[in-house]
Amino acid sequence: QVQLVQSGAEVKKPGSSVKVSCKASGGTSTSLTVSWVRQAPGHGLEWLGRIVPFLNIITYAEKFEGRLTLTADKSTTTVYMDLSSLRSDDTAVYYCAGDVNWFDPWGQGTRVTVSS
Amino acid sequence: DIHMTQSPSSLSASVGDRVTLTCRASQDIRNSLAWYQQKPGKAPKVVVYAASRLASGVPSRFNGSGSGTDHTLTISSLQTEDFATYYCQQYYSTLITFGQGTRLEIK
Numbered sequence: 001q002v003q004l005v006q007s008g009a010e011v012k013k014p015g016s017s018v019k020v021s022c023k024a025s026g027g028t029s030t031s032l033t034v035s036w037v038r039q040a041p042g043h044g045l046e047w048l049g050r051i052v053p054f055l056n057i058i059t060y061a062e063k064f065e066g067r068l069t070l071t072a073d074k075s076t077t078t079v080y081m082d083l084s085s086l087r088s089d090d091t092a093v094y095y096c097a098g099d100v101n102w103f104d105p106w107g108q109g110t111r112v113t114v115s116s
Numbered sequence: 117d118i119h120m121t122q123s124p125s126s127l128s129a130s131v132g133d134r135v136t137l138t139c140r141a142s143q144d145i146r147n148s149l150a151w152y153q154q155k156p157g158k159a160p161k162v163v164v165y166a167a168s169r170l171a172s173g174v175p176s177r178f179n180g181s182g183s184g185t186d187h188t189l190t191i192s193s194l195q196t197e198d199f200a201t202y203y204c205q206q207y208y209s210t211l212i213t214f215g216q217g218t219r220l221e222i223k
Contacts, residue, residue: 035212044203044214044215044216044217045152045154045160045203045205045214045217046214047211047212047213047214050210050212059210059211061211061212062117062211095159095160097159101148101150101165101207102150102162102165102205102207103150103152103160103162103205104161104162104165104171106159106160106161107159108159109159
């Protein structure tokens with residue numbers, strides 16, 4: 001059974017970048033497609049994009065094109081989300097999730113706070 | 117993008133009640149719909165996928181139905197652990213979208 005473990009909380013200045021990691025272990029972790037979803041405080045779920053590491057196929061939500069970069073290190077079964085030009089409204093909990101069209105399992109979430 | 121609209125936004129109910137949550141897509145999504153349950157401070161958990169298939173370990177009091185644009189999640193007899201926020205998600209398009217959520221509260 002695949003488990004996803006994310007890196008720890010981050011505090012960033014406006015205009016900077018943040019990189020969050022998501023390590024897969026167990027089950028078929030080497031062939032896992034991963035999506036990233038965020039949730040701003042008191043708000044709903046928002047999909048950011050998806051990476052298929054074994055095919056190197058990446059899809060971004062239009063809203064994040066140009067600011068979001070998804071990468072993967074197949075040797076360590078870790079995927080990374082890099083969001084640049086951070087603004088205060090990027091403050092959210094960022095989740096990685098196994099993408100089988102629906103999302104299962106989910107990582108524990110990484111809180112990213114953007115504040116001057 | 118496909119827009120997903122959930123109703124109601126919030127719902128108060130009692131233990132033992134039967135409740136129905138609704139999710140409407142802005143275009144036909146066939147049965148490409150999942151429902152998630154999220155409790156405060158926790159990651160979402162899939163409850164239903166392919167519109168009507170229960171995820172592993174989900175109690176049979178949960179029932180998903182629908183096809184096309186209109187979908188529902190029914191909980192036949194609410195238990196204490198069911199009070200949470202529920203989100204629908206379409207995957208008909210490669211560009212994933214979620215509904216805004218329905219918060220299910222104890223009356």
